[in-house]
Amino acid sequence: MFHRSIKLKIVAALLVGVVGIALVCMALTRFVYERAMHAAAAQAVRNAQATFDGLERADVDKLAALLDGLVADERFKAAFVARDRERLQQLAKPLFDELRDEHSVTHWYFIDTDRTCFLRVHAPQLRGDRIPRLTLARAAEVRTYSAGKELGATAFALRVVKPLYDGDKLLGYYELAEEMDHFLARMKKQTGDDFGLLVDKDFLDAQAWARMRANNHERDDWGDRPHTVVVDSTTGGERLFDSGRRVKEVPDDGLVLDNLDRSLPHQVRGVFPVRDAYERKVGMVYVLHDTSRLHAGVDEVRVRVVAVVVLMALGLAALVVFLLEALVFDRLARMTAVVENLPARLQSGDYSVGGEIVPGPDDELGRFERFFSRFLDALGGTLRDLSGERDAARRRNGR
Structure with a gap:
């Protein structure tokens, strides 16, 4: 049973290896997923910034053309x-x-x-x-x-x-x-994303803000955030615009943010700055990009990759077990059977035990098989000679 315990240990090690491979694959696909989400958020921020700038240029051209008509x-x-x-x-x-x-x-x-x-x-x-x-x-x-x-x-x-x-x-x-309160609605129509425009309080008047909110029959939300107020948004989920980040801290090419709302795991966020005519960073646009379809695609690929890798690992493990069984354990079992029957055969006078070992391929175990066969031949020959000498002595003494 010794070889069987070794076999079990090898099989157990192979199964542990398969599980390890599966876990590594899951970790790698998770890393790929996170990178894909970050790339999607970064692209959404770039697209939103380009759309915002494009709308601004188009509307400047429109207003300039209208002014031409008025001046004329x-x-x-x-x-x-x-x-x-x-x-x-x-x-x-x-x-x-x-x-x-x-x-x-x-x-x-x-x-x-x-x-x-x-x-x-x-x-x-x-x-x-x-x-x-x-x-x-x-x-x-x-x-x-x-x-x-x-x-x-x-x-x-x-x-x-x-x-x-x-x-x-x-x-x-x-x-x-x-x-510019219609910009975000037009951006959402073009991109499908949601947006929020926040302005630094340093550039606004608190009393004027309160009057404006009262005139619109809205709650004065000046104190909701320490540094900014939401002047426009395409979604009611204004809590998604909270990050504690100052407008002046947002880099010119935008920034991808962590998703702070765990109830929306498939939504990534980013932000880019808005400058005024003085080139001051006075506001920022939050971008909320839905990644549900991307998540579903990546999740499907992840399941398939893990399944394929695990199946390949299981197949490889089965092949290893088969090869070990054919090349090692079966041959060890034959030699063990010979050794187990060796005392009875020798005691019965069967000294041709070396022929029971048939060497296999010329590998490490095959060389051991040939050595073991020669050893059994020598052992059988020696015992045969000793038995013959003993019989001859008995006959002489008998005469």
Whole structure:
């Protein structure tokens, strides 16, 4: 039974090896899965950032084209130069309503040469204030278009400003702007992901924020986060936007975040910064990318890989056991049987025991088999000679 215990030990070792291989495969596929999730999140962040920038460029071009049409309209120019604010409002209001409905324009300004507001078509009661915005200052400096994102008291607006000239004489400025609250919805439509736009509180006014939330019949959430507020999102799960990270800490090319919500294991998160016209990092866009389909695909591949590897390992183990049985244990069993029967055969006078061992292939065990066969031949011959001498002595003594 000794060879059987060795066999069991070998089989047990092989089974342990198969289990070890399966565990290693599972660990490797888990590593591959995590890398795939990270790559998917990084790609989602890159796609979202490219989409955001593309929407901004497209809307700047749109607003610039609309401004070209407005500057070319002599009716607005005549009323502006004549300082006829009422006439200008009457002319502009119907067109502004059309621009708002069809092109998402939310602000239309006529601005004097000293950069004070002559007329806000969207809010005609507010006028006479000096406008310190960078886009307006740049338009005055370069004497042509200026565009950029500027942060107001509670939200972003994309602004395009164009000077109005009569020859070389500056008559004032036209400005069109749109609030960027529709950007995220358009991004979701294009990518299928969810988004949240957060702004650093350092660039907002807490009282204005509270008034805005009250006017919209919403809870004042200024204190929900230590450094930022959510100004827009495409999902109600705003808890997913919590990371404790400051806006200024987000790298320019974006960042993949850990999934803090374990109830959504197949959703990866990332974030990229949003800069204003001053090139300050004032906000960040969170990207929530659903990886359910990717997870299902990777999980299916993982099961298949583990199954194939385990089956191959089991097949290899079976082959090893078969080879050990054929090349080692069967031959050892034959030699053991000869040794076990050796005393009885020798006692009965059968000294041809060496012929019971048939050497196998010329391997380590085959060389031992030949040695063992010669040993048994020598042993049998010696005993045969001794038995013959004993018989001869008995016959002599008998005479």
